[in-house]
Amino acid sequence: MIAIDVHLDADAAATMAREVRAGLCAYPKELSPKYFYDERGSVLFEQITELPEYYPSRAEREILRERSDEILAGAGRPGTLVELGSGSAAKTRHLLDAMRDGASLHTYVPVDISEEITHQTAASLVDEYPGLTVRGLVCDFLRDLERIPNGDAPRLVAFLGGTIGNLYPLERQAFLERIAALLGPRDHLLLGTDLIKEHGRLEAAYNDGAGITAEFNKNVLEVLNRELGADFDLDAFEHVARFDTEAERMDIRLRSLADQEVRVEGLDLDVAFSAGEEMRTEISTKFTRERLEAVYAGSGMELCGWFTDQAGDYALSLARPLG
Numbered sequence: 001m002i003a004i005d006v007h008l009d010a011d012a013a014a015t016m017a018r019e020v021r022a023g024l025c026a027y028p029k030e031l032s033p034k035y036f037y038d039e040r041g042s043v044l045f046e047q048i049t050e051l052p053e054y055y056p057s058r059a060e061r062e063i064l065r066e067r068s069d070e071i072l073a074g075a076g077r078p079g080t081l082v083e084l085g086s087g088s089a090a091k092t093r094h095l096l097d098a099m100r101d102g103a104s105l106h107t108y109v110p111v112d113i114s115e116e117i118t119h120q121t122a123a124s125l126v127d128e129y130p131g132l133t134v135r136g137l138v139c140d141f142l143r144d145l146e147r148i149p150n151g152d153a154p155r156l157v158a159f160l161g162g163t164i165g166n167l168y169p170l171e172r173q174a175f176l177e178r179i180a181a182l183l184g185p186r187d188h189l190l191l192g193t194d195l196i197k198e199h200g201r202l203e204a205a206y207n208d209g210a211g212i213t214a215e216f217n218k219n220v221l222e223v224l225n226r227e228l229g230a231d232f233d234l235d236a237f238e239h240v241a242r243f244d245t246e247a248e249r250m251d252i253r254l255r256s257l258a259d260q261e262v263r264v265e266g267l268d269l270d271v272a273f274s275a276g277e278e279m280r281t282e283i284s285t286k287f288t289r290e291r292l293e294a295v296y297a298g299s300g301m302e303l304c305g306w307f308t309d310q311a312g313d314y315a316l317s318l319a320r321p322l323g
Contacts, residue, residue, distance in 0.1 A: 001126075001133045001134070002122045002123070002126060002133075002134045002136070003133075003134070003135050003136070004115075004118055004119060004122060004134075004135075004136035004137070004138060005135075005136070005137050005138070005147070006115055006138040006139075007137070007138065007139040007144055007147055008113075008115070008138060008139065009140065009143075013227075016035070016227060016228070017228065017266060017267055019032055020035075020224060020228060020264070020267065021267050021269060024264070024267075024269065024271050025269075025271075028277075028278060028279065028280060029271075029273075029277075029278075029279040029280070030279065030280040030281070031220055031224075031279065031280070031281050033166055033220075033281060033282040035220050035223050035224070036216060036217075036219060036220050036223075036281070036282075038219070038222075038223050038226075040219055040222070041216060041219045041220075041223070044212060044215055044216040044219060045216060047212050048208070048212050048213055048216060051208045051210065051212060051213075052208075053204045053205050053207075053208045053209070054205050054208065054213075055201075055205060055311075055313050055314070056161075056162055056194050056205070056313070056314055057161075059309040059311065059313045059314035060091065060160060060161070060162075060192055060309075060314055060316065061091055061094075062309045062310065063307050063308065063309050063314065063315075063316050064091055064092075064094035064095065064316070065094050067307045067316075068094045068095050068097070068098035069098045069101075069102070070307065071095070071098075071190060071305065071307060071316065071318065072095065072098050072099060072102060072104070072156070074188075074304065074305035074318050075154060075156045075188040075190070075305070075318055076154040076186055076188070077102060077104045077154070078099070078104065078153075078154040078155050078156040078187075078188070079099070079104045079105065079106035079107065079151075079152055079154070079155075080106060080107040080108075080109065080151040080152060080154075080155040080156070081095055081096065081099065081105075081107070081108050081109065081155075081156050081158060082109040082111065082148055082151075082155060082156065082157040082158065083108070083109065083110055083111060083157075083158045083159075083160070084111050084141045084145075084157065084158065084159045085111070085112060085141065085159070085160070085161065085163060086110035086111060086112045086118070086121065087112060087114075087117060087121070088117060088120070088121055089108075089110060089121050089125065091160060092108075092158065092160070093128075095156075095158065096108065096125070096128075096129060096132075100129055105129060105132060106132075106133060106152070107132070107133045107134070107135060107151055107152075108125060108129075108132060108133070108134050108135075109134075109135050109136070109137065109148065109149065109151070110122065110134065110136045110137070111136075111137045111139065111141045111148060112136075112137075112138060112141075113138065113139070113140055113141075114138070115138045118136045118137075118138050119136075121136075122134040122136050135149055135151075137149070142175065145175070145178050145179065145182065146178070146182070148182060153184050153185075153186040153187060154184075154186040154187055154188065155183075155184070155186075155187040155188075156187070156188050156189075156190055157179060157182070157183065157187065157188070157189050157190065158189075158190040159179075159189065159190070159191050159192065160190070160191075160192040160316075161192055162192050162193055162194045162284065162314070163192075164176075164191060164192070164193060164285075165193065165194060165249065165283070165284045165285035165286065165287075166282060166283060166284060166285075167285075168283070172285075172295065173295070173298055173299055176189075176295065176296070176299035176300075176301065177299045177300055179299075179301075180299055180300040180301045180321050180322075181300075183301075183320065183321045184321075185320075185321065187320070187321075188304070188305075188318050188319065188320050189301065189318070189319045189320075190316055190317070190318055191292075191316070191317050191319065192314070192315075192316055193286075193287045193292060193314070193315050193316075193317065194284065194286050194287070194313070194314055195286060195287055195288065195308070195312065195313060195314060195315055196248060196286040196287065196288055197286075197313060199243045199245070202243050202250060202286065203241060203242060203243055203250070205250075206241035206250055206252060206284075207239075207241050213239065213241070214238070214239030217239045217241075217252060217254060217281055217282075218234045218237060218239065218254065220254075220281055221234050221237065221254070222234065224264065227266070228264050228265070228266035228267060229264065229265030229266040230262060230263065230264040230265070230266070231262060231263050231265075232262055233260070236256065236257050236258060236260055237254040237255060237256055237257060238254070238255050238257055239252075239253075239254065239255075240252070240253045240254070240255045240278060241253075247283075247285070248285060248286055248287075248291075249283050249284055249285040249286060250282075250283065250284040250285075250286070251280065251283055252280070252281050252282040252283070252284070253278040253279060253280050253281060254278065254279050254281055255276060255277070255278045255279075256273035256274065256275060256276065256277045256278075256279075257275065258275050259272075259273070259274055259275050260272075260273050261273070287315070289303075289306060289315070289317075292315075292317060296319045297322075300321060300322050301319040301320060301321055301322060302319060302320060302321075302322050303317055303318070303319055304318050304319060304320050305317060305318030305319075306318075
């Protein structure tokens, strides 16, 4: 059975205009990483995940491939899997396979912003897993988290890909508090996080030799040109990615190569950039087990399972509500 509820922002264009205006008028300037992901940006990101320098996706797949049964045992053999930012559910099939093999699989709840991909994924999965119920939710899960349907316990809510690292500390805490409020006493969160390591390796993962990450970063300017009538010259900016030791995160920016003024017609806004000025487009926080334990505790949850790849580069952790 397939049931998909759609809750897309009816005023998405106005929301984008409001957020971009605020970011371009801030100091320092900043754009949300969610605007990377138009069709071209999504293709570029898929290419990034296969680059030799970019280890997180390979490490996460390794954990899911090798340790899904352990993860599910630690989560009480859930019958319902909820996935935030599900996409094509490529990695999640390792969990679904293990749930099927353990005779617990009942319901999959993909939560994604793309209605087309959610329908395609649902149709594919009910063919692959006979008897599976798919209850999809098309929405911005950062905004509409509480729309996730209740289900029979135990449930496993998966938030993979290290995306939690893109949130600032207060945003991250508020988001995890909301997840904690959704979890019943037998439910668990499965969270993907990149781990702190030698800084050169971290920076290399965001500065690949092929220049794909730079192209991906600049694509946000192409999105603004198309959607808001801006006239960004992509060649007038360069990709910058460095590790912020104090905040323990990668800081990804675009640096203006000259004094210039950009017109954003859709906002009736002229934006001045000085030579060398940087505009942040993304952060990616890195964690240790101890730091993540503190993050969970501050959000009303406790760490109850820890799974890393063989190299110890990346972790999937299980958490449950306190008390």
